[in-house]
Amino acid sequence: MTTKIIEYTYYPEESASATTLAPETQTDSQSTASVETTTVTEAISQPVVTSAETHLPLESDSGSVSASESGSEPEPAFDPAALLVNPVTAIPDGYKPDLVSIGNGQQADHRVKDALEAMLTDCRKAGYNPVVCSSYRTIERQRTLFENETKIFMEYGYDRLEAEEFAAKWTARPGYSEHHTGLAFDIVSASYQKLDYSQENTPEQKWLMKNCYNYGFILRYPDDKTEITGRNYEPWHYRYVGLEAAAEIAEKQITLEEYLTQE
Numbered sequence: 168m169t170t171k172i173i174e175y176t177y178y179p180e181e182s183a184s185a186t187t188l189a190p191e192t193q194t195d196s197q198s199t200a201s202v203e204t205t206t207v208t209e210a211i212s213q214p215v216v217t218s219a220e221t222h223l224p225l226e227s228d229s230g231s232v233s234a235s236e237s238g239s240e241p242e243p244a245f246d247p248a249a250l251l252v253n254p255v256t257a258i259p260d261g262y263k264p265d266l267v268s269i270g271n272g273q274q275a276d277h278r279v280k281d282a283l284e285a286m287l288t289d290c291r292k293a294g295y296n297p298v299v300c301s302s303y304r305t306i307e308r309q310r311t312l313f314e315n316e317t318k319i320f321m322e323y324g325y326d327r328l329e330a331e332e333f334a335a336k337w338t339a340r341p342g343y344s345e346h347h348t349g350l351a352f353d354i355v356s357a358s359y360q361k362l363d364y365s366q367e368n369t370p371e372q373k374w375l376m377k378n379c380y381n382y383g384f385i386l387r388y389p390d391d392k393t394e395i396t397g398r399n400y401e402p403w404h405y406r407y408v409g410l411e412a413a414a415e416i417a418e419k420q421i422t423l424e425e426y427l428t429q430e
């Protein structure tokens with residue numbers, strides 16, 4: 168394993184620098200405001216990422232035959248935990264979440280809206296001020312973000328392939344972002360809107376990390392699981408997996424990859 172230490176100027180997936188929940192078209196122009204310089208130790212080798220290929224998207228984790236396979240029902244039951252998207256598992260071809268507005272120009276899968284609102288409402292009732300700075304994203308949008316991220320590493324002298332590998336730790340490749348599902352949200356503190364590791368110290372993140380499971384969410388990229396998720400620590404990215412899966416993932420302190428491949 169070759170380890171390189173680089174000085175990394177961190178542009179977040181989505182700029183969270185806007186003081187309000189701004190549409191993506193506006194956040195682009197403000198992205199330079201949230202640039203963070205961080206020393207990052209990176210391993211060149213590929214992380215161990217579980218693809219969980221045995222689990223078909225939207226198929227129940229119980230192993231039962233889905234409705235689409237049996238042909239008796241028009242739609243399979245929705246199991247958000249079974250929709251795995253990670254660095255080695257793209258969103259299924261043609262997958263289109265049924266989107267609803269969640270305000271401020273953002274959209275999410277309609278099946279997560281109530282849970283998200285309940286979590287944010289309770290967080291605010293507890294005295295905090297969480298802001299959703301990124302939610303559903305198209306593949307085209309992700310392509311732009313990934314290209315921008317790659318260029319940053321190329322400016323450090325890496326060739327394109329290497330630069331893309333580094334970039335992928337921070338910004339998913341197009342087709343491989345959980346934000347395509349409409350079930351993932353970047354949530355920050357209104358008083359600290361940078362997407363960097365210090366986000367974990369905000370009272371909003373402390374509340375969310377402790378309580379998100381009660382609403383069916385998990386912190387998707389924990390600090391101690393980067394080898395499994397293939398993504399760097401993101402103390403702002405929450406993913407809806409449903410109450411049951413979230414409770415089990417919390418109790419066992421595992422990732423979605425581990426949850427889907429456990430015996």
Ligand SMILES: [Zn+2]
Nearest residue numbers: 180352353404
């Ligand atoms: Zn995210």
